[in-house]
Amino acid sequence: MISTNLQVDSPEGISLDYELASLLDRGKAYAIDLLIRVAAVVIIGVVLFFVAGVAGLASLGLWLVIYFAVEWGYYVFCESMMSGQSPGKRLFELRVVRVEGHPIGFFDSAIRNLLRAADQLPFSYAIGAISVMASGRFQRLGDLAAGTVVVREQRAYYGAQLPKIDPSLFRSDSRVVLSNRERRLLQEFVVRKDRLHPERREQLAEILAGHYRQRFGFDAGDTASETLVRLFASAARESQA
Amino acid sequence: MTAEQMIRARSAEWRELEALLSSIGGELRRSATNLSRFAALFRNVGADLALARAQGFPEELTEYLNSLAARAHNRFYVSPRQPLGQIAAFFRRKLPLIIHRNARYVVIGMLLFFGPLLATVGLSRSNDSALFAIVPKSMLSQFERMYKKGHAAGRPESLDAAMTGFYVFNNVGIAFRCFATGVFAGLGSIFFLLYNGVVLGAVTGFVSTTPSATNLLSFIIGHGPFELFAIALSGGAGLRLGFGMIITGNRRRRDSLRDAAVDAVQIVLGAAVLLLGAALIEGFFSPSSLPIWLKFAFGGVCVLFLTFYFGILPWFVARAAGELRRQGDGLVLGGGALSIVGAVANLAAYFAEAGATHFAIWSAVGLVGVLLTLGGLRRRRAWLR
Known part of the structure; x- marks a missing residue:
C-alpha cells in the first residue's frame, strides 16, 4: 500500500505522523525560492553596477561571487538557519527533517542541496521527480543520500466537524x-x-x-x-x- | 473522558502552545519562562495525543493533536548551531581523518584526471592530427593567441577582481557538478574527470609547443596545483558517493549511501576551499608581472603543501586518533610520493625539452610509484570497501 505518512517516534515516547510533501507542494515552494534567488541576484547586480559603478569591473567580480553563493548556498544557509525550512518551504508549511524525525544539520543540508546538480538533470528536475515518485518516501536523490524527507506541517483545526448524533x-x-x-x-x-x-x-x-x-x-x-x-x-x- | 470533555478541559493549553509556536524563533529561545512553559505544554500535548489515540477519539481531534505535537517537536529539537571554532577543528582533524578513510577514492580520482591529462600532453608533441581530432584546432589556436602577450605588463586590478569572481563561479561550480553526478554509480564523476583531463591536457600540451609556452606555464604554475588537485578531489568524492550506492557491504543500501555521502560532502567542502584559494591566486597572482622564478617557487610551495596536507598529515592524524595502522599504509604513502615525484619531474623534463632518457627514467619512477600505491591499497584489503 502506498502510504503518504512518515511515522516518527519522538524522544518523549509519542509517535508522530508526518504527512510527506507531494511533488506539487515542493514545486510551489521551489518556485517561491527561485523567485527570491533571482530577485536577490538581480537587485544586488543593479546596486553594484549603478550605485557602486565606480569600481567598474571589480563589481562584476563581486557580483559573480554573490551569484555563485546564492546559487549554491541559498538552501544550505536557509535550511541550516531555519531548522530545515527555506522561505518557500515556510510559506507552504513544508520542512526538511531526517528520516528518523530529527532536525537536519549543516552537512545533511549540504548533501541534499549539492545533489540538486544531479537531480535537476537533464532538465527541470526530471531525475529528481522520477526519484520522488519511485522512492517510498518521496525522496529525490539528494534526500536519499542525505537521509532526509520533506514533510508537511499543516495546521489542523478541531471542533467544527465532530459528528453530531441524533x-x-x-x-x-x-x-x-x-x-x-x-x-x-x-x-x-x-x-x-x-x-x-x-x-x-x-x-x-x-x-x-x-x-x-x-x-x-x-x-x-x-x-x-x-x-x-x-x-x-x-x-x-x-x-x- | 470523552472527546468533548477533553476539548473543554485542554483547549486553553493548546491555544497557548499554538501562540508560542507562531512566535518568532528567537523570542521563544530568549525567554527562560517561555521556554520551560513550552516544554511543559509540549509534553502535555503528547499525553493528550496518546490518550486520544487510545480512546479512539474522532479523527479530527487526533489529527489536530498530532499536528500540534509534530510542530512543537520540530521547534523543540533544532539542529545545533555550529560554532566557528569547529571550522579550525574540521581542517585540523576531521578532514584529514576522512581523507585517510577514503584515500583509495582520492587516488582513483587523481588517476582518472591526471592520467588523461598527461597522456594528451604527451600526444600533443608526438601526434598533432590525433590531438586535433580530440580538441578542434581552432579552439587550441585561440588559447595560443591568449597567451602570446605574456604577463610582464601586469593588468589592472579591477580586471583581476572580475576574473577572480568568474573563477569562483565557474570552477567551484564544475567541482560541485563533478561531485554531484557521482551519485549515478560514479559515472558522472568519471566522465567529468576524463573530459576535463583531456581538454586541459590538450590545451596545455598544444600551447607548450608554441612560442607562448613560457607565458602559459608561468601563468598556470601558481594556481594549477590547487585547482587541478581540487577537481581530482571532488571527482574522488563523487566516486565515493557512487560506490557507496553500489557496494553496500552488509548494510542497507540507503544506509550505505548516507554514510558515503557524509564523508563525500566533507571532502568536497575541502576541495571548494582549495578552489577558492586557487581563484584568488589565478585572479591576482598568476597574471601579475612578478618574476617567473617567484611564480614557479610559489607553485612548488603549493605542491609541497598539498603533499603534506593530503598525503602525509592524514596518516599521522589517523594514528594519533587511534586508528589501527594497517598493513600497506607505508606502501601507499611511499608509492604516492614517488608517483608525484615522477609526474612532476616528467613535466619539468618535458617543458625543459630534455632528452628521451630523462623521460624514460622519470616515467619509470612514476609508474613504480603508482604500482606501489595500488599494491599498498590491496594490502590494506580495503580496495573498494
Whole structure:
C-alpha cells in the first residue's frame, strides 16, 4: 500500500505522523525560492553596477561571487538557519527533517542541496521527480543520500466537524463495545456519509456492515447505512456512560 | 473522558502552545519562562495525543493533536548551531581523518584526471592530427593567441577582481557538478574527470609547443596545483558517493549511501576551499608581472603543501586518533610520493625539452610509484570497501 505518512517516534515516547510533501507542494515552494534567488541576484547586480559603478569591473567580480553563493548556498544557509525550512518551504508549511524525525544539520543540508546538480538533470528536475515518485518516501536523490524527507506541517483545526448524533438513535439497549479500530472505521463512515451519493453510500455500507452484523446481529429492516449510524450512536453513548 | 470533555478541559493549553509556536524563533529561545512553559505544554500535548489515540477519539481531534505535537517537536529539537571554532577543528582533524578513510577514492580520482591529462600532453608533441581530432584546432589556436602577450605588463586590478569572481563561479561550480553526478554509480564523476583531463591536457600540451609556452606555464604554475588537485578531489568524492550506492557491504543500501555521502560532502567542502584559494591566486597572482622564478617557487610551495596536507598529515592524524595502522599504509604513502615525484619531474623534463632518457627514467619512477600505491591499497584489503 502506498502510504503518504512518515511515522516518527519522538524522544518523549509519542509517535508522530508526518504527512510527506507531494511533488506539487515542493514545486510551489521551489518556485517561491527561485523567485527570491533571482530577485536577490538581480537587485544586488543593479546596486553594484549603478550605485557602486565606480569600481567598474571589480563589481562584476563581486557580483559573480554573490551569484555563485546564492546559487549554491541559498538552501544550505536557509535550511541550516531555519531548522530545515527555506522561505518557500515556510510559506507552504513544508520542512526538511531526517528520516528518523530529527532536525537536519549543516552537512545533511549540504548533501541534499549539492545533489540538486544531479537531480535537476537533464532538465527541470526530471531525475529528481522520477526519484520522488519511485522512492517510498518521496525522496529525490539528494534526500536519499542525505537521509532526509520533506514533510508537511499543516495546521489542523478541531471542533467544527465532530459528528453530531441524533438523540433518537440512542434506543438500542444492548451494550455495544467496539475496538478502537472498529470505532474509528465507523466514525470515518458517519463523518463522510452525507458527502456520498446514496447508491454508493449503500454499496460501501453493505461492505462495512457485514462485519458488524456478524458480531452484533441487527434487525433486517434497516438499510446498511442506518445500521452503521445506529451502531455508532450506541457506541458513542457507551463511551459517554 | 470523552472527546468533548477533553476539548473543554485542554483547549486553553493548546491555544497557548499554538501562540508560542507562531512566535518568532528567537523570542521563544530568549525567554527562560517561555521556554520551560513550552516544554511543559509540549509534553502535555503528547499525553493528550496518546490518550486520544487510545480512546479512539474522532479523527479530527487526533489529527489536530498530532499536528500540534509534530510542530512543537520540530521547534523543540533544532539542529545545533555550529560554532566557528569547529571550522579550525574540521581542517585540523576531521578532514584529514576522512581523507585517510577514503584515500583509495582520492587516488582513483587523481588517476582518472591526471592520467588523461598527461597522456594528451604527451600526444600533443608526438601526434598533432590525433590531438586535433580530440580538441578542434581552432579552439587550441585561440588559447595560443591568449597567451602570446605574456604577463610582464601586469593588468589592472579591477580586471583581476572580475576574473577572480568568474573563477569562483565557474570552477567551484564544475567541482560541485563533478561531485554531484557521482551519485549515478560514479559515472558522472568519471566522465567529468576524463573530459576535463583531456581538454586541459590538450590545451596545455598544444600551447607548450608554441612560442607562448613560457607565458602559459608561468601563468598556470601558481594556481594549477590547487585547482587541478581540487577537481581530482571532488571527482574522488563523487566516486565515493557512487560506490557507496553500489557496494553496500552488509548494510542497507540507503544506509550505505548516507554514510558515503557524509564523508563525500566533507571532502568536497575541502576541495571548494582549495578552489577558492586557487581563484584568488589565478585572479591576482598568476597574471601579475612578478618574476617567473617567484611564480614557479610559489607553485612548488603549493605542491609541497598539498603533499603534506593530503598525503602525509592524514596518516599521522589517523594514528594519533587511534586508528589501527594497517598493513600497506607505508606502501601507499611511499608509492604516492614517488608517483608525484615522477609526474612532476616528467613535466619539468618535458617543458625543459630534455632528452628521451630523462623521460624514460622519470616515467619509470612514476609508474613504480603508482604500482606501489595500488599494491599498498590491496594490502590494506580495503580496495573498494
